[in-house]
Amino acid sequence: MAAPDGPLVIGVDSSTQSTKALVVDSATGSVVARGQAPHVVTAEHDSDPEQWWTALTDALEQCGPAAGEAAAIAVAGQQHGLVTLDASGRPVRNALLWNDTRSAPQRARLIDELGGPGAWAERVGSVPPASFTVTKWAWLREHEPAAADATRAVRLPHDYLTGKLTGQEVRGGTTDRGDASGSGWWSTATESYDEEILAHVGLDPALLPRVLAAGEAAGTTRAGLPLPEGILVAAGTGDNMAGALGLGLVPGRPALSLGTSGTVYAVSERRPTDASGIVAGFADAWRGWLPLACTLNCTQAVDRIATLLGLDREAVAPGGEAVVLPFLDGERTPDLPYASGLVHGLRHDTSGGQLLQAAYDGAVFALLRALESVLDDDADPGEPIVLIGGGARGTAWRETVRRLSGRAVRVPVADELVALGAAAQAAGLLLGREPAAVAREWDTTAGPAFEPVERDDAALARLAATLTDADALLRRR
Ligand SMILES: Nc1ncnc2c1ncn2[C@@H]1O[C@H](COP(=O)(O)OP(=O)(O)O)[C@@H](O)[C@H]1O
Numbered sequence: 001m002a003a004p005d006g007p008l009v010i011g012v013d014s015s016t017q018s019t020k021a022l023v024v025d026s027a028t029g030s031v032v033a034r035g036q037a038p039h040v041v042t043a044e045h046d047s048d049p050e051q052w053w054t055a056l057t058d059a060l061e062q063c064g065p066a067a068g069e070a071a072a073i074a075v076a077g078q079q080h081g082l083v084t085l086d087a088s089g090r091p092v093r094n095a096l097l098w099n100d101t102r103s104a105p106q107r108a109r110l111i112d113e114l115g116g117p118g119a120w121a122e123r124v125g126s127v128p129p130a131s132f133t134v135t136k137w138a139w140l141r142e143h144e145p146a147a148a149d150a151t152r153a154v155r156l157p158h159d160y161l162t163g164k165l166t167g168q169e170v171r172g173g174t175t176d177r178g179d180a181s182g183s184g185w186w187s188t189a190t191e192s193y194d195e196e197i198l199a200h201v202g203l204d205p206a207l208l209p210r211v212l213a214a215g216e217a218a219g220t221t222r223a224g225l226p227l228p229e230g231i232l233v234a235a236g237t238g239d240n241m242a243g244a245l246g247l248g249l250v251p252g253r254p255a256l257s258l259g260t261s262g263t264v265y266a267v268s269e270r271r272p273t274d275a276s277g278i279v280a281g282f283a284d285a286w287r288g289w290l291p292l293a294c295t296l297n298c299t300q301a302v303d304r305i306a307t308l309l310g311l312d313r314e315a316v317a318p319g320g321e322a323v324v325l326p327f328l329d330g331e332r333t334p335d336l337p338y339a340s341g342l343v344h345g346l347r348h349d350t351s352g353g354q355l356l357q358a359a360y361d362g363a364v365f366a367l368l369r370a371l372e373s374v375l376d377d378d379a380d381p382g383e384p385i386v387l388i389g390g391g392a393r394g395t396a397w398r399e400t401v402r403r404l405s406g407r408a409v410r411v412p413v414a415d416e417l418v419a420l421g422a423a424a425q426a427a428g429l430l431l432g433r434e435p436a437a438v439a440r441e442w443d444t445t446a447g448p449a450f451e452p453v454e455r456d457d458a459a460l461a462r463l464a465a466t467l468t469d470a471d472a473l474l475r476r477r
Pocket residue numbers: 015016017018258259260261299300303313389390391392393394395397
């Protein structure tokens with residue numbers, strides 16, 4: 001390893017499918033070492049938090065001696081997951097993940113019981129979908145009361161891992177405002193836990209972690225890790241908030257992430273309160289806001305359809321009039337938690353490649369429909385969409401976004417923007433600086449820019465019409 005220009009920091013992305021760790025030179029943003037280890041997710045969208053921890057330590061070990069020289073670390077995690085711990089810090093059960101829709105009935109009841117969509121949007125910034133932690137806790141209370149009663153600490157995925165690093169799994173646990181804003185029990189209006197919502201779902205606020213202020217540390221590393229003991233542990237945040245940090249986003253610049261989830265977001269100085277439920281009104285990982293729309297079916301759904309067709313994921317073909325709504329896991333945007341996948345418009349001459357292209361179109365369509373809603377009204381439509389996540393490496397994904405958006409697209413060369421955002425947060429803590437400003441200095445968005453092409457309005461119209469016409473089918477339980 002060549003001598004770095006500044007202290008080394010580590011950024012971790014513990015997302016749905018895997019944990020990635022980057023060791024980064026805090027002066028330049030250069031990645032000096034990296035590691036990655038997979039997660040197992042059950043068919044019910046459960047995941048064992050202890051295997052996230054094993055994956056994190058594996059990924060750190062893959063980083064080799066560089067990890068042993070780091071001066072600070074931060075963990076970004078998949079949002080919303082319900083982690084329930086006993087008094088010794090062991091999971092009471094597997095975590096219920098963001099893409100598990102089993103709490104849809106509890107979610108519908110919660111919205112009704114606490115004043116309807118408008119009241120929720122005003123209070124917590126979002127109309128909670130079944131992804132949000134509050135709906136999962138309501139499900140657990142109803143279906144597994146013994147597990148709820150045995151719970152001594154409730155954590156989000158990144159809180160759990162941060163606690164494992166500091167040794168404060170149960171007592172002294174922390175979170176940040178970005179990830180807290182996806183729980184459904186943290187009010188973006190008051191920037192504090194909403195005790196009425198917590199009482200309504202029977203959750204003692206003492207079980208929740210303390211929400212750190214911008215720039216506050218979670219603690220320092222405990223002994224016995226593949227890291228030096230006593231280095232700074234930053235607050236960490238949700239993976240989308242870390243993506244925004246990693247890109248050094250400023251208002252008006254949209255990011256589109258193609259991973260297990262599809263997300264489209266921007267940062268804003270205005271607190272979002274979208275009563276339609278399309279936009280989740282998250283806080284960002286500093287002092288601003290992160291309006292975001294999320295789909296449950298993105299890269300994995302399209303890969304699954306490619307496998308069913310016996311095609312490589314890049315084997316798309318143009319033309320044809322088929323429509324695929326790839327809602328294999330139910331859907332959140334549009335709000336159809338009970339939906340399954342739907343194919344319409346097949347003809348004798350429809351090819352497999354055209355059907356696969358239609359699946360890409362269906363996955364990208366909902367995200368692009370939400371694009372204007374996550375941007376401030378005065379945003380410049382000429383700003384390129386910045387494409388990140390595993391799918392950003394795929395030509396078919398990129399070309400679908402270009403064709404259905406009609407906008408310019410930029411694909412950063414840096415391929416792990418969430419882990420890089422966590423590294424920027426660790427560097428910001430170490431250097432006493434705002435993390436997004438650190439990432440801008442690192443020039444993390446550098447990469448090829450693709451010019452706008454004419455928008456395919458015919459494909460968009462077919463998708464919109466199919467969605468409307470199939471409404472009853474897509475709502476059927
Ligand atoms: N070269 C590629 N082309 C297209 N898609 C890719 C490529 N490499 C990885 N992917 C997709 O990226 C996804 C993983 O993305 P990632 O952002 O790491 O997911 P997550 O953060 O949800 O765990 C996989 O489901 C896979 O479909």
